Amino acid sequence: MPSLSYIAALNQALRDEMARDERVCIFGEDVCLGLTGITKGLAEAHGTGRVVDTPLSEQAFTSLATGAAIAGQRPVVEFQIPSLLYLVFEQIANQAHKFSLMTGGQASVPVTYLVPGSGSRSGMAGQHSDHPYSLLAHVGVKTAVPATPSDAYGLLLSAIREPDPVAVFAPTLLMGTSEEIDGDLDAVPLGSARTHREGTDVTVVAVGHLVPVALQVAADLADEASVEVIDPRTVYPVDWETLGKSISRTGRLVVIDDSNRMCGFGAEIAATAAEEFGLAVPPKRVSRPDGAVIPYALNLDHALLPDALELTEAIRAVLRR
Amino acid sequence: MRLIREFEEHCLEMAVTGTIVGGIHPYIGQEAVAVGVSAHLRKDDVITSTHRGHGHVLAKGADPKRALAELYGASTGLNRGRGGSMHAADVGLGIYGANGIVGAGAPIAVGAAWAARRQGRDQQVAVAYFGDGALSQGVVLEAFNLAALWSLPVLFVCENNGYAISLPVDRGLAGDPVRRAAGFGLTAAAVDGMDVEAVAEAAGRAVAACRAGRGPHFLECATYRFRGHHTVEHLMGINYRDEAEVASWTARDPLARQRARLAPAVADEVDAEIAALIAEAVAFAGSSPGSDPRDALDYLYAGMVPTRPGA
Numbered sequence: 001m002p003s004l005s006y007i008a009a010l011n012q013a014l015r016d017e018m019a020r021d022e023r024v025c026i027f028g029e030d031v032c033l034g035l036t037g038i039t040k041g042l043a044e045a046h047g048t049g050r051v052v053d054t055p056l057s058e059q060a061f062t063s064l065a066t067g068a069a070i071a072g073q074r075p076v077v078e079f080q081i082p083s084l085l086y087l088v089f090e091q092i093a094n095q096a097h098k099f100s101l102m103t104g105g106q107a108s109v110p111v112t113y114l115v116p117g118s119g120s121r122s123g124m125a126g127q128h129s130d131h132p133y134s135l136l137a138h139v140g141v142k143t144a145v146p147a148t149p150s151d152a153y154g155l156l157l158s159a160i161r162e163p164d165p166v167a168v169f170a171p172t173l174l175m176g177t178s179e180e181i182d183g184d185l186d187a188v189p190l191g192s193a194r195t196h197r198e199g200t201d202v203t204v205v206a207v208g209h210l211v212p213v214a215l216q217v218a219a220d221l222a223d224e225a226s227v228e229v230i231d232p233r234t235v236y237p238v239d240w241e242t243l244g245k246s247i248s249r250t251g252r253l254v255v256i257d258d259s260n261r262m263c264g265f266g267a268e269i270a271a272t273a274a275e276e277f278g279l280a281v282p283p284k285r286v287s288r289p290d291g292a293v294i295p296y297a298l299n300l301d302h303a304l305l306p307d308a309l310e311l312t313e314a315i316r317a318v319l320r321r
Numbered sequence: 322m323r324l325i326r327e328f329e330e331h332c333l334e335m336a337v338t339g340t341i342v343g344g345i346h347p348y349i350g351q352e353a354v355a356v357g358v359s360a361h362l363r364k365d366d367v368i369t370s371t372h373r374g375h376g377h378v379l380a381k382g383a384d385p386k387r388a389l390a391e392l393y394g395a396s397t398g399l400n401r402g403r404g405g406s407m408h409a410a411d412v413g414l415g416i417y418g419a420n421g422i423v424g425a426g427a428p429i430a431v432g433a434a435w436a437a438r439r440q441g442r443d444q445q446v447a448v449a450y451f452g453d454g455a456l457s458q459g460v461v462l463e464a465f466n467l468a469a470l471w472s473l474p475v476l477f478v479c480e481n482n483g484y485a486i487s488l489p490v491d492r493g494l495a496g497d498p499v500r501r502a503a504g505f506g507l508t509a510a511a512v513d514g515m516d517v518e519a520v521a522e523a524a525g526r527a528v529a530a531c532r533a534g535r536g537p538h539f540l541e542c543a544t545y546r547f548r549g550h551h552t553v554e555h556l557m558g559i560n561y562r563d564e565a566e567v568a569s570w571t572a573r574d575p576l577a578r579q580r581a582r583l584a585p586a587v588a589d590e591v592d593a594e595i596a597a598l599i600a601e602a603v604a605f606a607g608s609s610p611g612s613d614p615r616d617a618l619d620y621l622y623a624g625m626v627p628t629r630p631g632a
Binding site for chain 1: 367369398399400401402403404408410411412413417418420421422425427428429430431432433434435436437439440447459460463464466467470618619620621622623624626627
């Protein structure tokens with residue numbers, strides 16, 4: 001079985017979509033060089049007319065993509081740093097996302113925002129270590145956080161084909177991973193969760209790089225408990241049907257995601273489960289603390305991130321009740 | 322110009338009666354700019370507009386009936402009542418929308434121009450309208466840079482009406498707009514924005530140069546809004562402009578100036594034609610149905626998302 005790396009999967013998705021659809025083009029910083037690895041070789045293959053190095057003008061090139069999309073292109077915009085999304089929140093949340101409704105459906109804005117290197121980069125400190133997918137989910141931008149190379153390929157493909165703006169976050173801690181691929185790669189529909197491990201005692205909902213962490217914890221706890229691990233794959237829209245079935249069956253829920261706690265993705269999953277899914281015991285969240293700013297020193301950085309130990313304790317806590 | 326003026330006079334009344342909710346940002350006084358520029362635009366050219374957008378939208382060819390219906394919140398409106406004054410759009414006519422954020426349309430216009438070139442539509446231009454206040458928005462300056470860097474067919478039209486909301490331009494803007502634009506490599510000029518023929522002449526040169534592939538242009542139009550920034554100012558009794566200043570500009574009313582150039586019979590004919598158009602628009606908007614509140618989130622996405630209700 002061939003091995004596929006996470007970065008190669010994203011690169012392949014771009015390569016395939018650019019070959020399939022002439023409208024697909026790429027904007028971003030250092031994209032011709034392929035500094036993040038994701039766009040490597042695409043300028044050589046498709047020319048600098050379609051793979052466009054931009055100056056460091058995130059706000060302008062984000063809205064430039066909006067204008068180009070309304071005019072018939074399918075732009076992919078790469079951001080080198082997740083915090084750049086704060087800079088372009090106006091352009092994404094207030095312009096691109098609202099265009100369809102505000103114009104009464106006259107046109108939509110099919111742009112993909114690609115955010116590689118999201119989450120802690122171990123030592124990159126306060127302004128390079130956020131993982132702000134919950135923010136986009138909150139305003140209603142379709143948002144994917146793929147956990148495996150094949151999902152990265154499939155979700156990016158779907159993002160580019162979607163008629164609305166879609167953000168795709170590639171967590172730093174996954175970008176060095178690989179997967180043995182059995183069969184063909186294919187598109188993964190937005191809003192479809194993936195049950196990675198079936199179980200009967202507790203449902204663990206894990207996002208992004210915390211999916212492999214959750215799977216390891218579930219394996220380690222196999223003698224104690226039967227843990228079901230579900231990756232929602234897109235944090236907006238959420239596959240409530242798959243989550244609801246699992247949570248209703250196990251009656252117990254732990255959510256682990258790398259958001260800040262207040263209004264984070266985990267809060268929404270826990271709230272919906274409490275309202276609708278008949279929890280037997282109160283749910284648990286494992287997240288970053290409220291309003292976390294990641295400090296520089298490595299031990300401090302790691303101290304604020306959700307990890308296997310916290311997840312293990314949370315699972316045991318919901319099982320004890 | 323007469324159409325925009327009468328359209329807005331009616332809107333002002335309707336903003337008072339509450340038929341138009343949210344108030345409007347009146348364009349009255351600035352009509353020569355939109356009309357002078359639009360005289361050179363084709364249907365497939367793109368414009369991005371501002372919060373003060375009625376003039377740009379109508380001058381680009383939007384149907385006054387549907388424009389007014391939009392302001393009435395009717396389902397027959399340009400945006401099916403989902404956009405209102407600040408977001409009026411007709412994408413099929415290249416009108417990528419009025420915009421509620423100052424300066425936000427500039428990079429969108431640059432994107433439309435980029436796409437036109439990419440798609441081989443070399444003759445197409447994009448016009449970005451904005452005010453003097455937008456020259457203080459970083460994204461506008463970034464848009465200048467991208468357009469100049471890639472030599473895109475964009476005409477940036479700065480309507481300098483002297484005030485960024487209430488802040489006079491001399492307290493909000495360092496340097497000179499034309500020199501600032503020229504510094505980015507735009508071909509820049511200033512024109513009397515109260516004279517539709519002067520605007521048309523300058524815009525004609527700029528648009529032709531854009532179509533000929535001679536890169537982006539910038540046109541500063543010196544103009545004045547005869548009314549407040551927004552209709553709410555009148556209700557609040559806010560006044561920050563000197564009466565003599567207002568009088569000196571209203572004396573230069575672009576409509577009066579143009580009327581003087583026309584034979585009286587022609588001018589009267591135009592007035593009568595516009596009165597009929599407005600009456601038709603008022604009748605259309607007034608008899609148009611609203612939308613069902615259950616459909617309030619229609620058009621949120623082009624692709625499906627099963628949106629959960631709030632309660």
